[in-house]
Amino acid sequence: MGTYVMKFGGTSVATPALIQNVAKRVLCETECGNKVVVVVSAMGKTTDQLVSMAKELSEAPSKREMDVLLSTGEQVTIALLTMALQQLKINAMSFTGWQAGMVTEDIPSNARIETVDTEALKKCLAEGKVAVVAGFQGVDRHGNITTLGRGGSDTTAVAIAAALEAERCDIYTDVEGFFTSDPRHVKNARKLDEISFDEMLELAHLGAGVIHPRAVELAKNYQMPMSIRSSTIYTEGSILKEEVQMEKDLVVRGVAFEGEIVRLTVYFGETYNSALANIFTTLAKHHINVDIIVQSVIPNAAPTVSFSVKKEQLKEALQVLADHQEVLGYDHIDHELDLAKVSIVGSGMASNPGVAAEMFDCLFRSGIPVKMVSTSEIKVSVVVPEEEMFLAANALHDQFELGVMSEKLAQ
Amino acid sequence: MGTYVMKFGGTSVATPALIQNVAKRVLCETECGNKVVVVVSAMGKTTDQLVSMAKELSEAPSKREMDVLLSTGEQVTIALLTMALQQLKINAMSFTGWQAGMVTEDIPSNARIETVDTEALKKCLAEGKVAVVAGFQGVDRHGNITTLGRGGSDTTAVAIAAALEAERCDIYTDVEGFFTSDPRHVKNARKLDEISFDEMLELAHLGAGVIHPRAVELAKNYQMPMSIRSSTIYTEGSILKEEVQMEKDLVVRGVAFEGEIVRLTVYFGETYNSALANIFTTLAKHHINVDIIVQSVIPNAAPTVSFSVKKEQLKEALQVLADHQEVLGYDHIDHELDLAKVSIVGSGMASNPGVAAEMFDCLFRSGIPVKMVSTSEIKVSVVVPEEEMFLAANALHDQFELGVMSEKLAQ
Numbered sequence: 001m002g003t004y005v006m007k008f009g010g011t012s013v014a015t016p017a018l019i020q021n022v023a024k025r026v027l028c029e030t031e032c033g034n035k036v037v038v039v040v041s042a043m044g045k046t047t048d049q050l051v052s053m054a055k056e057l058s059e060a061p062s063k064r065e066m067d068v069l070l071s072t073g074e075q076v077t078i079a080l081l082t083m084a085l086q087q088l089k090i091n092a093m094s095f096t097g098w099q100a101g102m103v104t105e106d107i108p109s110n111a112r113i114e115t116v117d118t119e120a121l122k123k124c125l126a127e128g129k130v131a132v133v134a135g136f137q138g139v140d141r142h143g144n145i146t147t148l149g150r151g152g153s154d155t156t157a158v159a160i161a162a163a164l165e166a167e168r169c170d171i172y173t174d175v176e177g178f179f180t181s182d183p184r185h186v187k188n189a190r191k192l193d194e195i196s197f198d199e200m201l202e203l204a205h206l207g208a209g210v211i212h213p214r215a216v217e218l219a220k221n222y223q224m225p226m227s228i229r230s231s232t233i234y235t236e237g238s239i240l241k242e243e244v245q246m247e248k249d250l251v252v253r254g255v256a257f258e259g260e261i262v263r264l265t266v267y268f269g270e271t272y273n274s275a276l277a278n279i280f281t282t283l284a285k286h287h288i289n290v291d292i293i294v295q296s297v298i299p300n301a302a303p304t305v306s307f308s309v310k311k312e313q314l315k316e317a318l319q320v321l322a323d324h325q326e327v328l329g330y331d332h333i334d335h336e337l338d339l340a341k342v343s344i345v346g347s348g349m350a351s352n353p354g355v356a357a358e359m360f361d362c363l364f365r366s367g368i369p370v371k372m373v374s375t376s377e378i379k380v381s382v383v384v385p386e387e388e389m390f391l392a393a394n395a396l397h398d399q400f401e402l403g404v405m406s407e408k409l410a411q
Numbered sequence: 412m413g414t415y416v417m418k419f420g421g422t423s424v425a426t427p428a429l430i431q432n433v434a435k436r437v438l439c440e441t442e443c444g445n446k447v448v449v450v451v452s453a454m455g456k457t458t459d460q461l462v463s464m465a466k467e468l469s470e471a472p473s474k475r476e477m478d479v480l481l482s483t484g485e486q487v488t489i490a491l492l493t494m495a496l497q498q499l500k501i502n503a504m505s506f507t508g509w510q511a512g513m514v515t516e517d518i519p520s521n522a523r524i525e526t527v528d529t530e531a532l533k534k535c536l537a538e539g540k541v542a543v544v545a546g547f548q549g550v551d552r553h554g555n556i557t558t559l560g561r562g563g564s565d566t567t568a569v570a571i572a573a574a575l576e577a578e579r580c581d582i583y584t585d586v587e588g589f590f591t592s593d594p595r596h597v598k599n600a601r602k603l604d605e606i607s608f609d610e611m612l613e614l615a616h617l618g619a620g621v622i623h624p625r626a627v628e629l630a631k632n633y634q635m636p637m638s639i640r641s642s643t644i645y646t647e648g649s650i651l652k653e654e655v656q657m658e659k660d661l662v663v664r665g666v667a668f669e670g671e672i673v674r675l676t677v678y679f680g681e682t683y684n685s686a687l688a689n690i691f692t693t694l695a696k697h698h699i700n701v702d703i704i705v706q707s708v709i710p711n712a713a714p715t716v717s718f719s720v721k722k723e724q725l726k727e728a729l730q731v732l733a734d735h736q737e738v739l740g741y742d743h744i745d746h747e748l749d750l751a752k753v754s755i756v757g758s759g760m761a762s763n764p765g766v767a768a769e770m771f772d773c774l775f776r777s778g779i780p781v782k783m784v785s786t787s788e789i790k791v792s793v794v795v796p797e798e799e800m801f802l803a804a805n806a807l808h809d810q811f812e813l814g815v816m817s818e819k820l821a822q
Binding site: 016017019020050053054056057058059061062064065066068069071072075076078079080082083084086087093094096098099120143145 | 427428430431461464465467468469470472473475476477479480482483486487489490491493494495497498504505507509510531554555556
């Protein structure tokens with residue numbers, strides 16, 4: 001017996017029938033005598049519908065009001081799921097973000113959680129009730145409703161699990177666990193039983209998409225074991241934890257990929273000095289997430305810096321840079337659309353210097369041009385043309401024999 | 412220059428285009444230099460859609476969770492209207508019930524407002540912003556979201572107007588003002604320029620439907636002038652205030668009607684003593700609203716008591732009575748469906764004892780049977796078969812010459 005946090009995403013609660021299914025899933029946990037907090041997202045396409053209404057009314061809707069608008073999505077789900085639980089004779093109670101004590105910084109649409117005031121949740125659990133909490137949302141110190149940005153419900157779940165010192169935080173989703181690559185696009189992709197926080201963090205950041213990187217980061221910080229499992233199929237999922245000893249000798253653990261990447265290149269004139277830091281400080285101030293950065297200073301040529309951003313932030317990034325051209329002191333900017341990022345990740349890569357070379361060789365043999373490269377201790381990312389993304393992912397998955405790793409282990 | 416509260420109901424904000432129209436209406440007020448609080452309901456059929464999802468999940472959804480669910484409706488509207496105002500360059504900010512300081516008693520689905528903590532609203536107005544407040548909802552002292560029951564947005568508007576000591580509270584709706592009867596069903600119905608709180612209160616209670624009785628009661632208590640006017644047509648509406656001297660000599664001011672009424676009759680045996688009070692105390696405890704009560708004690712016959720409830724509460728009323736049969740000491744109960752209530756209202760009726768007789772005579776001549784009667788200082792209500800409701804309303808409207816009252820006044 002312990003406290004478990006169960007998180008269900010938008011596709012798992014998209015219809016009343018699916019919400020009933022989630023209620024049954026919760027019943028399994030409560031019947032084991034566990035205390036349960038359920039964190040839910042907005043139903044299916046609710047958020048998209050709300051966004052489209054906002055766009056009918058305003059070209060650039062205020063972020064504060066977008067948060068007020070979007071946070072209704074999860075509020076609908078918590079009420080409906082609580083009703084479904086009560087229909088199964090489970091004592092349950094719903095909590096919006098502010099009712100659950102999710103206090104965030106006062107940055108609309110992309111707030112980070114500051115504290116979780118668990119008093120109300122603890123009281124609810126102590127009374128033997130299931131707490132049903134709205135993910136993705138909180139309240140700032142001034143009483144404004146905030147949202148946590150993309151994938152925020154995962155972060156809500158882990159933050160509550162950490163604050164309540166739960167046994168585990170289970171992310172229920174539409175896949176059976178974490179795979180060596182996306183099984184929809186990579187033919188030999190295989191489910192991993194265990195994965196380390198660090199590997200997951202790299203994979204999450206690289207667009208594996210199953211779980212939000214902020215949630216993994218938080219779980220790592222608080223050493224909160226997590227799992228990823230199917231909301232419809234009753235099987236063991238993948239467990240995330242600090243160290244995954246058993247498979248430590250394996251070099252590459254997964255292949256991740258992500259489309260809709262844009263490369264921007266800034267051309268400097270003579271005045272190139274502290275401008276580099278200034279560019280990224282300016283972009284960060286305007287909440288533009290820069291990913292890969294490549295700097296090039298060639299003798300007798302104008303220095304340039306290239307970096308990648310998501311396509312959805314391109315317009316904003318160009319505007320911010322244009323607004324600050326004088327102070328940043330650059331000459332001009334160009335950009336390249338229709339790019340994708342493909343990455344290999346694995347804890348064992350640090351001690352295997354040949355991995356990056358093997359990756360480039362594989363891509364070269366597959367005829368895929370590499371536009372940018374970025375490496376860390378446990379991953380190598382390349383930017384390639386978007387139309388080659390799946391080809392690259394499959395080639396790398398085969399190259400590092402990810403589909404047959406289980407047989408290797410079984411030896 | 413002063414503070415005005417403008418309230419727009421669900422039909423006035425049913426689509427983004429209508430919300431834009433409301434924003435323009437608000438612009439007219441702010442351009443006059445007035446401080447404005449806008450109170451809005453949920454968009455059109457939103458509430459119905461939410462209720463139908465809840466019913467898919469639970470036969471009898473918990474009232475607390477229904478409030479969590481339904482309160483999302485107005486939250487969507489405040490965000491969208493605020494965006495529409497901002498698009499017109501009006502500085503505006505949205506407030507949910509709890510953000511606006513609407514503290515209610517802890518009775519889900521039908522809570523009364525206890526206090527309005529105006530600090531946040533006053534700050535918003537002082538900063539020159541329009542405050543856009545979610546009607547119909549509040550928060551109890553334990554932090555639960557509550558709703559105010561049917562027509563609660565009117566009550567929100569008046570409560571805020573009173574708390575802010577506003578100049579006036581304007582209820583914008585889909586009619587041009589308050590009519591002598593419902594113009595959709597009574598052919599000569601005529602708009603009234605002024606009406607007293609007391610008359611309005613009787614008419615509102617009697618199903619005139621334009622404005623909620625609790626709102627009128629609150630306005631009367633705080634002597635807050637109100638108006639009812641069209642949200643689409645720019646004309647003067649009807650003003651509600653304490654005394655309407657000009658037309659005081661007119662006996663009947665309006666005809667109201669309401670369908671879906673059920674008459675219950677409780678048959679007592681020998682043990683009829685304090686049971687009468689007990690019945691209505693028991694029903695009140697279970698939040699069943701009893702309207703007309705007729706008691707009949709005929710020598711040598713079992714005593715009976717009849718009363719009317721709304722059809723939607725019939726099932727619950729029968730259940731409550733059945734649960735308490737032993738303690739209430741009655742023999743059996745029957746009920747009659749498909750009834751309606753038709754009422755005539757006017758401040759001058761108190762001093763005109765012939766009015767009720769004239770009403771009964773008119774109905775008799777129209778061949779309409781009267782099932783129950785109830786009178787007050789300023790109204791007479793009769794219960795008639797539902798299929799005769801419009802016929803009765805038209806006959807009474809003609810009988811008391813409500814359609815030609817303006818000509819009389821013009822003499």
